[in-house]
Amino acid sequence: MRNISSVLGRLAKSISISLVLLFAVTMTSNAQDAKEGAALFKSNCSSCHKIDKKMTGPALAGMSERHSEEWLVKWIKNSGALIAAGDETAIRVFEEYNKVAMPAFTQFSDDQIKSIITYVKDEEAKAAAAPAAGAAGGAEKSEANSFMIIGMAAILILAIGVIFILSRITKTLEKVIANNQAAIDAAQVRNEAYEESGKVKFAQKFLKNKKLVGFTALMVVAFLAVLGWNTMWHVGVHQGYQPVQPIKFSHQVHAGVNQIECQYCHGGAFKSKNASIPSANVCMNCHNTITASDHYDGETSPELLKLYRAVDWDPDTRTYGDNQRPIQWIRIHNLPDFAYFNHSQHVSVSGIECQTCHGPVETMEEVYQYSPLTMKWCIECHQTREVNTDNKYYDKLIEAHEKLKKGEKLTAAMIGGLECGKCHY
Amino acid sequence: MKENMLVMNKKNFLSAVCIAVSFAAVTTACGDGKTRSTGLEFSPNMYDAIAYNPDQPNNNFKNGSTAQTPPANTTPVGFDKFGADYANTPADYERAGAELVNPLPVTKENLAKGEHLYLVNCAVCHGKDGKGDGSITKDREVTDSRGTRKLENFPNPPAYLRSVAANSSRGGAMADLSAGKIYHTIFYGLNTMGSHASQLNNDERWEVVMYVQELQKK
Numbered sequence: 001m002r003n004i005s006s007v008l009g010r011l012a013k014s015i016s017i018s019l020v021l022l023f024a025v026t027m028t029s030n031a032q033d034a035k036e037g038a039a040l041f042k043s044n045c046s047s048c049h050k051i052d053k054k055m056t057g058p059a060l061a062g063m064s065e066r067h068s069e070e071w072l073v074k075w076i077k078n079s080g081a082l083i084a085a086g087d088e089t090a091i092r093v094f095e096e097y098n099k100v101a102m103p104a105f106t107q108f109s110d111d112q113i114k115s116i117i118t119y120v121k122d123e124e125a126k127a128a129a130a131p132a133a134g135a136a137g138g139a140e141k142s143e144a145n146s147f148m149i150i151g152m153a154a155i156l157i158l159a160i161g162v163i164f165i166l167s168r169i170t171k172t173l174e175k176v177i178a179n180n181q182a183a184i185d186a187a188q189v190r191n192e193a194y195e196e197s198g199k200v201k202f203a204q205k206f207l208k209n210k211k212l213v214g215f216t217a218l219m220v221v222a223f224l225a226v227l228g229w230n231t232m233w234h235v236g237v238h239q240g241y242q243p244v245q246p247i248k249f250s251h252q253v254h255a256g257v258n259q260i261e262c263q264y265c266h267g268g269a270f271k272s273k274n275a276s277i278p279s280a281n282v283c284m285n286c287h288n289t290i291t292a293s294d295h296y297d298g299e300t301s302p303e304l305l306k307l308y309r310a311v312d313w314d315p316d317t318r319t320y321g322d323n324q325r326p327i328q329w330i331r332i333h334n335l336p337d338f339a340y341f342n343h344s345q346h347v348s349v350s351g352i353e354c355q356t357c358h359g360p361v362e363t364m365e366e367v368y369q370y371s372p373l374t375m376k377w378c379i380e381c382h383q384t385r386e387v388n389t390d391n392k393y394y395d396k397l398i399e400a401h402e403k404l405k406k407g408e409k410l411t412a413a414m415i416g417g418l419e420c421g422k423c424h425y
Numbered sequence: 426m427k428e429n430m431l432v433m434n435k436k437n438f439l440s441a442v443c444i445a446v447s448f449a450a451v452t453t454a455c456g457d458g459k460t461r462s463t464g465l466e467f468s469p470n471m472y473d474a475i476a477y478n479p480d481q482p483n484n485n486f487k488n489g490s491t492a493q494t495p496p497a498n499t500t501p502v503g504f505d506k507f508g509a510d511y512a513n514t515p516a517d518y519e520r521a522g523a524e525l526v527n528p529l530p531v532t533k534e535n536l537a538k539g540e541h542l543y544l545v546n547c548a549v550c551h552g553k554d555g556k557g558d559g560s561i562t563k564d565r566e567v568t569d570s571r572g573t574r575k576l577e578n579f580p581n582p583p584a585y586l587r588s589v590a591a592n593s594s595r596g597g598a599m600a601d602l603s604a605g606k607i608y609h610t611i612f613y614g615l616n617t618m619g620s621h622a623s624q625l626n627n628d629e630r631w632e633v634v635m636y637v638q639e640l641q642k643k
Binding site: 042044046048050055056100101102103104105107211214215218219221222223224225226227231234235236237238239240241242243244250252253256257258259260261263264267274277279281282284285286288289290291292293294295324325326328331334336337338365368 | 437441442445446448449450452458459460461462463464465466467471472473474476479480482488489490515544545546548549560561565566567569570574575576577579580581592593594595596614616617618619620621623624
């Protein structure tokens with residue numbers, strides 16, 4: 001078994017090495033072209049095309065088989081002209097991709113376009129070589145497996161040996177017991193009586209020691225008291241609340257590593273009372289392209305599939321259906337409805353950082369409530385926080401005070417008495 | 426028993442109480458302070474009013490949510506009718522580019538607002554200077570409960586800057602895009618860029634357009 005797998009492994013290795021060598025040879029001959037092509041591809045093509053995946057435009061792998069080089073050069077230079085000239089292939093591709101026009105690249109020379117095609121071919125070959133290398137790795141793994149199988153067989157043989165020896169020992173012991181039955185019975189009775197009296201004695205001793213009993217009772221009372229005290233203080237306080245969300249969204253990845261601003265998603269924070277939970281279309285701004293498939297063997301991440309189901313997005317046609325179902329996120333920060341809190345007042349006017357109240361969200365893989373959100377907590381901050389008076393509210397206030405000082409007429413309407421919300425809120 | 430308790434040395438008794446309380450305090454403080462439950466609630470009716478919050482489930486509507494999309498052909502206060510005037514087609518993109526001019530005056534204040542909105546909403550892909558090199562287009566790595574792994578790069582959008590001379594996918598240089606074309610793209614999105622109409626209102630979009638047109642000059 002070991003022989004076969006190692007032979008297979010060696011075979012796979014040699015094949016993959018020869019493949020890699022082959023590509024290396026072809027690559028060195030085209031290295032200069034491919035290098036130029038890579039730079040051109042990155043700056044001109046990559047925002048719409050990927051080699052192995054459909055994006056705004058088709059996946060480029062296999063394009064040299066699908067189309068002739070001559071046609072590709074014409075298409076890349078000016079696809080619009082090709083379509084207008086009535087080229088059948090051009091019209092078919094155009095229609096297939098929702099009539100999204102590819103920009104003309106008339107500034108490219110034929111050689112430059114050919115270098116891009118070479119680059120795409122090379123990348124394709126690299127992608128094809130990767131699974132072969134993977135197979136070689138797999139063969140190595142199976143070698144390791146056969147080693148494990150041999151080890152397990154050895155352990156099994158050892159175990160059988162031990163069982164055999166043990167059974168011999170028990171048999172001899174049974175013989176000894178049969179020979180001395182009477183003596184053993186008597187000893188057992190004595191032993192049981194002794195054990196019983198031992199337990200009772202221990203309990204009696206414990207009860208007699210009043211200090212020990214008192215201390216134990218005290219421990220129980222203190223434990224319950226502290227537990228009760230803590231529970232009472234945390235009635236209605238959700239500090240540390242970390243519910244399981246319907247999608248494993250990581251703020252550490254999005255706000256921390258990706259450096260997406262808080263307000264990109266929570267856009268209400270600077271202009272409304274609520275910071276607002278983003279609607280799923282905001283997620284789709286990036287996730288129409290990002291599928292995290294690198295970590296799921298080329299498949300879309302299961303967490304992102306939940307998002308696609310919610311917005312009814314079809315990644316193959318890149319279109320939305322109309323069977324949308326909202327994601328039911330679980331609210332973490334929940335002020336009681338009798339307390340009024342306005343985000344924009346704190347974020348825009350006062351300029352307070354999100355982290356002041358919400359903690360280091362950019363490091364939280366799973367968000368929890370950082371602050372207690374109790375009245376005491378609010379007041380403690382309000383007692384020391386200096387007001388930012390550089391805004392229109394205070395301009396108007398000072399203006400009204402000046403008028404009063406001068407003895408001018410000041411009606412209720414002039415200080416906002418006609419605002420609907422003054423009475424109807 | 427009572428006598429015995431009284432006989433107990435006062436000092437001993439006090440120290441016993443201290444030990445008991447500190448033991449209880451330590452054991453009840455176990456854990457990292459995070460919990461899956463909201464704990465006890467006292468008179469919950471006072472905390473959660475009968476009125477629906479916008480993000481609450483609501484059985485009175487077919488789709489079960491309180492926040493509803495406005496009915497068709499209505500224009501909510503503070504919104505705009507750009508969507509009714511211009512469709513998401515290349516033809517209307519060109520038309521918007523030809524017809525629309527930025528209604529806001531170019532002032533320091535508007536530019537500052539535009540810069541802030543640009544940094545929040547656009548820079549993550551388009552880059553702080555509009556070079557198309559935002560933070561999510563770069564190689565990056567995260568270490569969390571699933572181990573260390575690389576994150577997928579978002580494709581680079583073309584740069585706005587005149588000095589870079591990149592082309593728009595709808596023809597012409599990025600640096601020559603007119604205000605209306607930029608507005609149309611913010612409103613409807615283009616290629617891999619999604620629509621940002623729900624994140625920015627009419628004025629905010631024009632503020633962003635103004636700032637982007639400043640970047641084009643560079």
